[in-house]
Amino acid sequence: xxxxxxxxxxxxxxxxxxxxxxxxxxxxxxxxxxxxxxxxxxxxxxxxxxxxxxxxxxxxxxxxxxxxxxxxxxxxxxxxxxxxxxxxxxxxxxxxxxxxxxxxxxxxxxxxxxxxxxxxxxxxxxxxxxxxxxxxxxxxxxxxxxxxxxxxxxxxxxxxxxxxxxxxxxxxxxxxxxxxxxxxxxxxxxxxxxxxxxxxxxxxxxxxxxxxxxxxxxxxxxxxxxxxxxxxxxxxxxxxxxxxxxxxxxxxxxxxxxxxxxxxxxxxxxxxxxxxxxxxxxxxxxxxxxxxxxxxxxxxxxxxxxxxxxxxxxxxxxxxxxxxxxxxxxxxxxxxxxxxxxxxxxxxxxxxxxxxxxxxxxxxxxxxxxxxxxxxxxxxxxxxxxxxxxxxxxxxxxxxxxxxxxxxxxxxxxxxxxxxxxxxxxxxxxxxxxxxxxxxxxxxxxxxxxxxxxxxxxxxxxxxxxxxxxxxxxxxxxxxxxxxxxxxxxxxxxxxxxxxxxxxxxxxxxxxxxxxxxxxxxxxxxxxxxxxxxxxxxxxxxxxxxxxxxxxxxxxxxxxx
Amino acid sequence: xxxxxxxxxxxxxxxxxxxxxxxxxxxxxxxxxxxxxxxxxxxxxxxxxxxxxxxxxxxxxxxxxxxxxxxxxxxxxxxxxxxxxxxxxxxxxxxxxxxxxxxxxxxxxxxxxxxxxxxxxxxxxxxxxxxxxxxxxxxxxxxxxxxxxxxxxxxxxxxxxxxx
Numbered sequence: 001x002x003x004x005x006x007x008x009x010x011x012x013x014x015x016x017x018x019x020x021x022x023x024x025x026x027x028x029x030x031x032x033x034x035x036x037x038x039x040x041x042x043x044x045x046x047x048x049x050x051x052x053x054x055x056x057x058x059x060x061x062x063x064x065x066x067x068x069x070x071x072x073x074x075x076x077x078x079x080x081x082x083x084x085x086x087x088x089x090x091x092x093x094x095x096x097x098x099x100x101x102x103x104x105x106x107x108x109x110x111x112x113x114x115x116x117x118x119x120x121x122x123x124x125x126x127x128x129x130x131x132x133x134x135x136x137x138x139x140x141x142x143x144x145x146x147x148x149x150x151x152x153x154x155x156x157x158x159x160x161x162x163x164x165x166x167x168x169x170x171x172x173x174x175x176x177x178x179x180x181x182x183x184x185x186x187x188x189x190x191x192x193x194x195x196x197x198x199x200x201x202x203x204x205x206x207x208x209x210x211x212x213x214x215x216x217x218x219x220x221x222x223x224x225x226x227x228x229x230x231x232x233x234x235x236x237x238x239x240x241x242x243x244x245x246x247x248x249x250x251x252x253x254x255x256x257x258x259x260x261x262x263x264x265x266x267x268x269x270x271x272x273x274x275x276x277x278x279x280x281x282x283x284x285x286x287x288x289x290x291x292x293x294x295x296x297x298x299x300x301x302x303x304x305x306x307x308x309x310x311x312x313x314x315x316x317x318x319x320x321x322x323x324x325x326x327x328x329x330x331x332x333x334x335x336x337x338x339x340x341x342x343x344x345x346x347x348x349x350x351x352x353x354x355x356x357x358x359x360x361x362x363x364x365x366x367x368x369x370x371x372x373x374x375x376x377x378x379x380x381x382x383x384x385x386x387x388x389x390x391x392x393x394x395x396x397x398x399x400x401x402x403x404x405x406x407x408x409x410x411x412x413x414x415x416x417x418x419x420x421x422x423x424x425x426x427x428x429x430x431x432x433x434x435x436x437x438x439x440x441x442x443x444x445x446x447x448x449x450x451x452x453x454x455x456x457x458x459x460x461x462x463x464x465x466x467x468x469x470x471x472x473x474x475x476x477x478x479x480x481x482x483x484x485x486x487x488x489x490x491x492x493x494x495x496x497x498x499x500x501x502x503x504x505x506x507x508x509x510x511x512x513x514x515x516x517x518x519x520x521x522x523x524x525x526x527x528x529x530x531x532x533x534x535x536x537x538x539x540x541x542x543x544x545x546x547x548x549x550x551x552x553x554x555x556x557x558x559x560x561x
Numbered sequence: 562x563x564x565x566x567x568x569x570x571x572x573x574x575x576x577x578x579x580x581x582x583x584x585x586x587x588x589x590x591x592x593x594x595x596x597x598x599x600x601x602x603x604x605x606x607x608x609x610x611x612x613x614x615x616x617x618x619x620x621x622x623x624x625x626x627x628x629x630x631x632x633x634x635x636x637x638x639x640x641x642x643x644x645x646x647x648x649x650x651x652x653x654x655x656x657x658x659x660x661x662x663x664x665x666x667x668x669x670x671x672x673x674x675x676x677x678x679x680x681x682x683x684x685x686x687x688x689x690x691x692x693x694x695x696x697x698x699x700x701x702x703x704x705x706x707x708x709x710x711x712x713x714x715x716x717x718x719x720x721x722x723x724x725x
């Protein structure tokens with residue numbers, strides 16, 4: 001390996017082991033801290049999931065405890081859906097900002113501490129059973145005020161990140177007029193803008209409804225409005241979780257597989273479509289709610305199907321990129337390229353497994369989008385299966401792969417064990433599939449989600465008979481997922497303190513076959529999409545929210561759990 | 562958009578996606594227009610705190626009523642931790658309208674293997690139009706977390722062999 005002049009200059013400019021410039025070192029450190037918080041949440045949240053599966057199954061009477069179950073479920077949801085996702089995305093976003101456009105954030109540590117303090121404030125009532133309202137905190141059941149304050153701070157902290165991403169992209173564009181923003185930066189910034197829009201719904205619910213009731217300022221709450229505002233956040237948040245996983249598929253997988261990104265432009269098109277079609281469609285969470293009319297639900301249903309489009313595009317582009325790599329490695333024929341890929345490479349493996357889970361989970365999602373199907377499975381275990389497959393499966397497995405990719409580059413230390421990483425990813429995949437596919441079946445068989453036991457339906461013994469086998473599978477799947485999660489965290493920790501230096505610490509993303517020289521403004525700028533979002537949101541949420549201020553409503557008093 | 566690069570394969574894939582979307586939308590529009598299938602969405606408010614005092618959801622007015630046109634109306638209250646009345650009986654293959662209101666917090670109702678599934682939101686009346694085609698006894702399960710007794714919140718629906 002020859003040392004180029006650039007490499008030498010980079011080494012000289014840096015005191016760190018991985019040859020980073022000062023801005024990169026800043027992004028590395030900020031990114032690393034954010035992502036360690038994320039994976040600490042993973043390590044704490046996963047075993048709670050196993051406890052819930054075991055407690056709920058009824059096979060272990062000794063551990064059955066309803067109060068602990070719902071405290072655990074609430075904490076598991078908050079840790080994995082809010083803390084893991086937000087901190088991971090902020091962390092990798094800051095890292096990307098430093099490495100793709102060479103920018104230093106203004107508010108990085110402020111945002112980090114605000115979010116972390118918020119997390120701790122929410123964690124205390126969660127762990128002590130004062131916030132067993134589940135992570136969707138549906139009023140009028142109320143938790144301790146500290147829970148709502150903490151959750152709000154977690155979101156407010158992430159807004160510093162949103163601002164930083166947008167500022168960095170805007171600055172870079174000013175300095176490089178007419179040039180395409182590096183595609184990874186474009187994807188991360190539109191993810192940040194999406195999160196800004198997404199979080200407004202729950203922020204409004206929290207500030208105008210939940211906090212006033214929690215602090216006793218307001219005696220009653222309009223639950224219909226609260227659910228409508230939460231639906232604004234509840235679907236798009238899923239895309240905020242998913243988009244970094246897609247970024248890993250577009251930016252890490254093709255290069256590590258030994259190929260190129262099939263299309264830069266289509267990656268951008270997928271991300272702007274994900275942006276515009278993920279927020280104004282939240283009513284599919286309200287399909288069977290009485291406070292919204294059927295016409296609005298139909299409108300949101302059309303949009304819900306539209307958001308499948310960018311996922312179809314992503315599946316195509318990522319698979320095509322992997323195919324290029326397989327053919328470059330000598331794969332022949334229609335499917336020969338699959339065998340030619342290096343499946344012992346954790347990034348290729350994670351990409352393949354994530355796409356498999358996305359295919360199954362995505363079709364489940366298309367089914368759910370239809371309200372004639374949704375009424376059959378709404379709030380059954382099918383739904384738990386669906387989002388665990390897409391989020392726990394597809395999304396988190398890509399977070400894990402991204403971490404295996406980022407840790408050696410950030411710390412300058414070689415990945416502790418590549419073999420363990422490959423085993424871990426397989427275990428995670430098998431565990432997730434064995435966990436979530438039976439849940440889909442249980443849902444069709446009528447088992448509700450969000451119950452801590454199922455033996456109470458003993459007046460209907462045929463249900464227990466139908467459910468038994470799938471509950472056993474669920475526990476086995478959960479065991480595999482948790483073991484694999486611990487292996488992941490162990491591998492990261494050992495990498496962090498590994499004495500063997502990493503040979504390749506250069507941060508290089510997948511290059512497109514045709515690198516665009518110029519791009520139309522809509523694929524290189526946020527403003528068009530921001531205005532389009534405003535218009536679409538007014539159309540789809542304007543009347544449905546305003547109606548609450550004109551209808552003869554009866555607000556509800558708060559209740560404890 | 563002239564200066565973006567689109568592969569012929571991508572063009573074909575985009576057409577395929579468009580075709581799938583047309584099918585998805587078409588199926589929904591067909592069932593909404595031709596089969597009159599809509600989600601429960603009646604946007605009707607009620608004062609949950611005064612449900613029990615008088616009117617439709619007062620205790621003496623709950624239960625199953627046969628309407629003049631042969632259909633049935635079921636009126637129920639959801640309250641921690643049960644549905645009232647706790648057992649109802651309707652004939653199979655007969656249109657049933659269920660009207661349900663919550664006395665306290667958020668609840669949901671689901672009868673497995675059927676499209677009887679609705680949220681019950683305090684302050685609002687839920688209304689479901691359906692019919693049960695399979696005679697037998699079914700649990701009506703509360704399917705939204707409503708507090709620490711939620712697990713045990715369910716009632717019984719008996720579908721009798723009615724007209725076929």
